[in-house]
Amino acid sequence: MNINDFLIGLFSESNLILVDRAKYLAGIAHANQFRKDGITPYFVHPCRVANLVEKYVNHTPEMVAAAYMHDVLEDTDVTSHTLQMLFHTNVVNLVLELTNPSKGLILPRKERKEIDRQHLFNISKEAKIIKLFDRLDNIQDLTGFSNSFTALYMKETLLMLDVIEDADKNFTNLIRRKTKTILQTVEKTL
Numbered sequence: 349m350n351i352n353d354f355l356i357g358l359f360s361e362s363n364l365i366l367v368d369r370a371k372y373l374a375g376i377a378h379a380n381q382f383r384k385d386g387i388t389p390y391f392v393h394p395c396r397v398a399n400l401v402e403k404y405v406n407h408t409p410e411m412v413a414a415a416y417m418h419d420v421l422e423d424t425d426v427t428s429h430t431l432q433m434l435f436h437t438n439v440v441n442l443v444l445e446l447t448n449p450s451k452g453l454i455l456p457r458k459e460r461k462e463i464d465r466q467h468l469f470n471i472s473k474e475a476k477i478i479k480l481f482d483r484l485d486n487i488q489d490l491t492g493f494s495n496s497f498t499a500l501y502m503k504e505t506l507l508m509l510d511v512i513e514d515a516d517k518n519f520t521n522l523i524r525r526k527t528k529t530i531l532q533t534v535e536k537t538l
Contacts, residue, residue: 351376383492
C-alpha cells in the first residue's frame, strides 16, 4: 500500500480535528526524513513553523494546518490529490502556495530560485506569513552547511523577503536583521 492510499484510509474513519490531522499527516509523511545534520528528524521543522504561526500571529486553524504540511508536496510522496481528499480547499490551497514551483526542474539554482520568488508575488498573505516563519526556522538551523552555502542562502533569503515583506513588516524586519547578521559573520570567513 502506498502512502496516499494509507492516509486516505486512515483519515476517512478519523474524527481528528483539522490541526491534529495535518500534524499527524506531516509526521507520517516525513517519518524517515532528517534535517541536514542527519540527526534531527525532519518533522521537527514543520512543528516549529506551526508553533511560530500559533504563537506570534493572528491565525486560523487552516494556517496552522498548512504550516504543518508546508513541505509534504515538495519533500514526500504525498500528492495534492490526497490532500484534496483529506482537507478543506483553503488548507490545500495554502500548501500549494507554499510549494516551490521549481521543485524537480533541472535548472541552475539561480534560475530555480527566481522562479520560486516570482511565484511568491502571487500568494496570499496567509501563505506569506507561513513562508516567513519557514524561512526564520531554516536560517536558525543551518547546521551542516558550508559557510559559502550559508552566505548564498542568506542572500537568497534577503531577495525573498523583498517579495513577501508586505505580509508582516515587523517579522520581515526581524528576519532581515538576523539574516544580515549571519551573512556578515560567514562572509568574514570566506
